[in-house]
Amino acid sequence: WGPGQRGSLNEGPQGWQDVGGLSEVQAVMRETLELPSKYPKLVAMAPLRLRTGLLLYGPPGCGKTHIVAAAVAACNMRCISVKGPEVLNKYIGASEAAVRDLFRRASAAAPCVLFFDEFDAIAPQRGHDSTGVTDRVVNQLLTELDGVEGLTGVIVIGATSRPDLLDAALLRPGRLDRLLMCPFPTAYERAAIIKALARNVPFHGEVDLETIGRTADGFTGADLSALLSEAQLAAVHGVLDQADQPSAQTPAISQQHLDQALRLSRP
Ligand code: ATP
Numbered sequence: 001w002g003p004g005q006r007g008s009l010n011e012g013p014q015g016w017q018d019v020g021g022l023s024e025v026q027a028v029m030r031e032t033l034e035l036p037s038k039y040p041k042l043v044a045m046a047p048l049r050l051r052t053g054l055l056l057y058g059p060p061g062c063g064k065t066h067i068v069a070a071a072v073a074a075c076n077m078r079c080i081s082v083k084g085p086e087v088l089n090k091y092i093g094a095s096e097a098a099v100r101d102l103f104r105r106a107s108a109a110a111p112c113v114l115f116f117d118e119f120d121a122i123a124p125q126r127g128h129d130s131t132g133v134t135d136r137v138v139n140q141l142l143t144e145l146d147g148v149e150g151l152t153g154v155i156v157i158g159a160t161s162r163p164d165l166l167d168a169a170l171l172r173p174g175r176l177d178r179l180l181m182c183p184f185p186t187a188y189e190r191a192a193i194i195k196a197l198a199r200n201v202p203f204h205g206e207v208d209l210e211t212i213g214r215t216a217d218g219f220t221g222a223d224l225s226a227l228l229s230e231a232q233l234a235a236v237h238g239v240l241d242q243a244d245q246p247s248a249q250t251p252a253i254s255q256q257h258l259d260q261a262l263r264l265s266r267p
Contacts, residue, residue, distance in 0.1 A: 003130065014070075015197065016070055020191075020197070021063075021189030022067055025056065025181075029180075032072070033071050036111050036153045038075075045221065050176070053085065054176060055158045055159075056160075058181050059161055059182075063090050064117075064182050083121075084116055099137055100140060105189055107151045112259060114154060114245050123170050124138070125167045127195075147169070150265045187217075191213030191214050193224050194212060198228060202250050205254055207255045212262055231260070235257050
């Protein structure tokens with residue numbers, strides 16, 4: 001991941017300002033990532049082991065992937081990001097070697113985050129896979145995670161919406177031992193999320209994002225992002241309906257577009 005471009009709904013997060021809510025998760029991630037990236041020498045000399053593994057868990061769309069991208073951007077770290085199923089599919093018959101290679105690459109790129117999204121796909125409880133593939137991958141992960149202690153500046157983060165499926169050995173001390181829940185946002189957090197998502201979005205006149213966020217009961221961050229896209233689409237239609245030269249106008253979102261999007265959207 002690297003810094004994206006500003007000014008659209010589709011770009012990745014640029015830093016903590018793009019995350020709404022999740023304040024406890026943010027605090028732990030700051031502590032875990034900022035120390036090795038800002039003070040690598042100090043961390044290398046620390047006699048005690050610092051935290052090197054985190055597991056983010058919670059329902060889909062509640063910001064697990066988003067907050068990792070924001071943290072990496074904020075700390076100016078490199079990140080190797082891989083989805084669990086990719087490790088199994090892309091490297092058929094060589095999944096353990098792929099895991100080993102990912103850790104080697106992360107070490108060479110330090111300070112670096114090695115991020116496993118959809119972690120449950122490669123880290124299920126051992127003994128339930130008749131082919132033995134995921135058992136071997138889990139064993140490899142255990143070996144590599146134990147080795148991470150000796151690697152300066154490598155932080156391993158897993159994300160899953162099914163923590164119950166994971167092999168418990170992966171969560172033991174020294175491995176992914178700090179569990180961070182990303183829950184459904186409260187009304188207050190929804191308001192913060194929609195404001196964060198709308199940071200670079202052009203608006204027409206006064207809009208009340210706070211009320212939209214608070215009213216959107218049951219919405220996740222992903223749902224709020226979809227709601228804003230819906231409003232953006234309404235703004236595009238507004239320009240097309242009115243202008244002689246549609247391409248010359250920026251489709252800015254008005255309060256009416258937001259209200260309409262909220263009526264049409266479902267969590
Ligand atoms: P999954 O389990 O399906 O991978 P996830 O928890 O990783 O879900 P994300 O991919 O991080 O969910 O969230 C989807 C989108 O929702 C993000 O790209 C972002 O636009 C928005 N989003 C979710 N949570 C937040 C948040 N706390 N602050 C700002 N945006 C958020």
